[in-house]
Amino acid sequence: MTKTLSGATLAKPPVAEKRPQEKTVHGTRLVDDYAWLKAANWQEVLRDPAALPQDIRALLEAENDYSAQCLAPTADLQKKLAAEMRGRIKEDDAEVPAADGDWLYYDRHRQGGQHPLICRKLKAGGDEIILLDGDEEGKGKAFFEIGEASHAPDHAKLAWSRDAKGSELYSIIVRDLATGKDAEDVVLDTDGTIVWMSDSLGFYYVRVDDNHRTAQVFRHRLGTDPASDVLVLEELDPKWFVHLKRSRSRAFAVVSIADHDSAECHLIDLSDVDAKPRMVEGRKPGIRYDVEHRGDRLYIRTNAGGAEDFKIVSAPLASPGAASWVDEVPHRQGTMVVAQRVFADYHVRLEREGGLPRIVVRAFDGGAEHAIAFDEEAYHLGLEGQLEFQTTTLRFSYSSMTTPKEIYDYDLATHERQLRKRQEIPSGHDPALYITRRLFATAPDGEQVPISILHRKDLVQDGSAPLLLYGYGAYGTPMPAAFGTNRLSLVDRGFVYAIAHIRGGTDKGWHWYTDGKLEKKPNTFSDFVAAGRHLASLGYTRIGRIVAHGGSAGGMLMGASVNLAPELFAGVIADVPFVDVINTMLDADLPLTPPEWLEWGNPILDEKAFQAMLAYSPYDNVGAKHYPPILALGGLTDPRVTYWEPAKWVSRLRATMTGGGPILLKTNMDAGHGGASGRFDHLAEIALEYAFALACVDGTFETSAS
Helix, strand or coil, rough: EEEEEEEEEECCCCCCCCEEEEEEEECCEEECCCCHHHCHHHHHHHHHHCCCCCCHHHHHHHHHHHHHHHHHHHHHHHHHHHHHHHHHCCCCECCCEEECCCCEEEEEECCCCCCCCCEEEEECCCCCCEEHHHHCCCCCCCEEEEEEEEEECCEEEEEEECCCCCCCCCCEEEEEEECCCCCCCCCEEEHHHHHHHCCCCEEEEEEEECCCCCEEEEEEEEECCCHHHHHEEECCCCCEEEEEEECCCCCEEEEEEEEECCEEEEECCCCCCCCEEEEEEECCCCCCCEEEECEEEEEEEEEEHHHCCEEEEEEEEECCCHHEEEEEEEECCCCEEEEEEEEECCCEEEEEEEEEEEEEEECCCCCCCCEECCCCCCCEEEEEECCCCCCECCCCCCEECCCEEEEEEEEECCCEEEEEEEECCCCCCCCEEEEEEEEEEEEECCCCCEEEEEEEECCCCCCCCCCCEEEECCCCCCCCCCCCCCHHHHHHHEEEEEECCECEEEEEHHHHHCCCHHHHHHHHHHHHHHHHHHHHHCCCCCCCCEEEEEEEEHHHHHHHHHHCCCCHHHEEEEEEECHHHHHHCCCCCCCCCHHHHHHHCCCCHHHHHHHHHHHHHCCCHHCCCCEECCEEECCCCCCCCCHHHHHHHHHHHHCCCCCCCCCEEEECCCEEEEECHHHHHHHHHHHHHHHHHHHHHHHEEECCCC
């Protein structure tokens, strides 16, 4: 079959050589023609992309050339889209400063700058001080990302982490803020997290092991060789990940050891230079919890005791185990406690009920509660970052799909709210020109699937409009109905933009997550297809005018959905797609595989899980059928969804499908899971995706038999 693009004949797409590898799992014979695309030295490639074997590099580069040729007619459109998106960004934007002692800390960008500037100024007034210039640090680097920038309690030092490859291996550097010089004791191969000790002479961090897993917490003292850092805590079981944060009280480093089913927290006293971690409550299957501290008590968000949608308990710091837990906010089925924020005098929690969020405030003195909520049909609330514990101010954000982000300071005592910042759209934005709605599609099993949509007010609901349908549906991650400037480039060109809040997320509570994982994973895919069909039935679009979009685990959704209902889609955009499910979950050496068994199942030990996974794995279920155009994007140094997953998927699609396409693969050879690091470079990637979406619905892609 020969592809033509607006009448011009294209060169044939690259053909990956078939080098069959066979294995038998639970009596089932598996043949993988493209297993060779996984480099034997993949760990080395994460640290040094130049180590990629030449035969694999040649194929990826040929794929990039083919994609560029296919999308060449959209080159001017891509530039126009990127310029539009950039025009909606206030280039010299700055965060609302966060108070800490005598200082106000904030990030900002300079006009034309790709990376943030980390800044501060005195509360009493005075000139801005740039602590870290991201543009200067990233100059000349193909990839550069600041992971975290954390000032010491004495305000004299800044510890910051950087990733120079996109492989999420962060180096930690300490800068003297008086001289601007960086210390020589650089800590390598961390996850980027930094928690300062109270004396400002050391910090805790998490080291990443050879298989790219967060497994160990170390203590580093300034001026010493990182090779002599003290191992404070480690988790050798590869099914568990180690995370680190500082309690809002600043008294403790909180270490969370978690998988996709349960958690265990440890406290490290930040005032003790030789502190040993102290367990809060040991891990138990199915029991999750996280911890905050105030005075002589801990406040714990947990699902213990059958609290499916979570509750808040407290316990004495002296005896924090579950036997001492006392309900503070009892469990209410259908009301999901999403997060908590503990201040000296107030407890704040973010809840979601019926898919909509609200913030609830409780005074520790007297226990009176009140809620902060909004009236739009679909909107997003978020708790913003704050540095101070002893404060009566809560900072939160609000937006909807039509309303740009607003930042408020809320007085917890008087209930007065002050607008601190409204997102500026330099090129202009009139919310009155747009409509956002919340709809519900009926899934095959009768469940009601929420859908948030955005379209122009002048949309004619006759089925002629193209529609972009976005979905994720994994790990309990909800998809907020928040404002996004980039999508306006599609909406202003007649698209309806829709978010399907499918199972696998917690948009309708914890059961919405458990109904979309393990053996129930297919519900995620059927929910997404049902959402698309429902929107077509209402006249927002029609069958064959929908462009599907999802990334990472949402890329699995793309692959499974297009296998399930290829006729529904005009095109598919799959960002770093997790599509080679069976092979990845059978490979216990990959960074995410052992922890992921609780999300997808363990096909090594469980034949039932293997068969369930085999039935939907996108790569293994590519069929001899007509597929719509597909754009798959990967990152060479991606440790989460490795580059070979989209590469193998694209190769099998082309070798198996009976018609359709084109099938395109674009691999960022200088980046990982998140794509390009510079904010304007990233816009170019989005512009490419949107140009592809427009090409899918405007007749640019044509097929003729040869």
